[in-house]
Amino acid sequence: MLRFLTGRLFSMVVTIWAVSFVAFAIIQLPPGDYLTTYLATISAQGERADPRAIEALRQQYGLGQPYLVQYWKWITGIVLHGDFGRSFEWNAPVTELIWGRLGNSILLEGLAVVVMWFVALPIGVYAAVRKYSLGDYLATIFGFLGLAVPNFLFALVLMYLGYVWFGTTLGGLFSPEFENARWSLPRIWDFFSHAWAPIVVLATAGTAQLIRIMRANLLDELKKPYVTTARSKGLPEWKVILKYPVRVALNPLVSTIGWLLPTLVSSSVIVSVVMNLPTAGPMLLRSLTSQDMYLAGAIIMLLGVLTVIGTLISDLILAWIDPRIRYGGN
Numbered sequence: 001m002l003r004f005l006t007g008r009l010f011s012m013v014v015t016i017w018a019v020s021f022v023a024f025a026i027i028q029l030p031p032g033d034y035l036t037t038y039l040a041t042i043s044a045q046g047e048r049a050d051p052r053a054i055e056a057l058r059q060q061y062g063l064g065q066p067y068l069v070q071y072w073k074w075i076t077g078i079v080l081h082g083d084f085g086r087s088f089e090w091n092a093p094v095t096e097l098i099w100g101r102l103g104n105s106i107l108l109e110g111l112a113v114v115v116m117w118f119v120a121l122p123i124g125v126y127a128a129v130r131k132y133s134l135g136d137y138l139a140t141i142f143g144f145l146g147l148a149v150p151n152f153l154f155a156l157v158l159m160y161l162g163y164v165w166f167g168t169t170l171g172g173l174f175s176p177e178f179e180n181a182r183w184s185l186p187r188i189w190d191f192f193s194h195a196w197a198p199i200v201v202l203a204t205a206g207t208a209q210l211i212r213i214m215r216a217n218l219l220d221e222l223k224k225p226y227v228t229t230a231r232s233k234g235l236p237e238w239k240v241i242l243k244y245p246v247r248v249a250l251n252p253l254v255s256t257i258g259w260l261l262p263t264l265v266s267s268s269v270i271v272s273v274v275m276n277l278p279t280a281g282p283m284l285l286r287s288l289t290s291q292d293m294y295l296a297g298a299i300i301m302l303l304g305v306l307t308v309i310g311t312l313i314s315d316l317i318l319a320w321i322d323p324r325i326r327y328g329g330n
Helices: 002-027 034-044 051-061 067-081 094-129 134-148 151-166 185-222 225-232 237-243 245-254 257-267 269-275 280-289 293-321
Strands: none
Touching (some): 067 293, 245 293, 280 293
């Protein structure tokens, strides 16, 4: 197990470095830089910028230097000092801007993942065991609707119904008086009173997908000879299902943990804009459109770190529930 973990940790370091390099390169692919976008914006407003001031800013931020020089300064600042650079648009350190929003994103999407698993697994197991029953048909209909309806459209419908039926606005994560307050029991209650709507929106499509995957995997396992053997030994039906085929059917679901959280973060960009959520998605979108490369690069890199950590967690869980993976298939 130690050898397995060591190999995964080494691959994590290499993958994170590759993600940072590629992300920094992709951000700089569009022509120009942040100052080019800034000049276009103020020109559209009918204003004029001082060329000397623009050149001074270009030298200050090192925008005239080659890509490798800019990347080396950025990555060494992160590794040696934990400094992700300074946001051009916000004129503030990137670390001060992203930690609060990234924390909101991780908390919100993490709760959505928990809801997905707690809802999808029992429904998927029931749909497979009671194949072609009324519950199976209802789960299938829910799965098709969840996959077909975009998250942002579901958010708009939910906000409309909440306003028309209950007279409440389903937006934001906190009431105004709790936005900058410290965490306490009243703030936690206020958070959940606002967060349930985006959690439901974000979890719907993933829950529908996991139900379909769990049902299909379990249907294949229920036909295997070892299930018939377990039944012939007189074991209770619930024990036969949960101890053997469900455990094997979980493997494909566990392997999706790595990309599940980053996928939720990236797919929640439009939902966050629609529901006015203070998460990392809208800030990432804004930084990409304005070519704020340090801010965008930091968020993309941290999403890559989340992916790598999630993959490591899924690998460890797979090695725990399936000894064939732990021992390399021997």
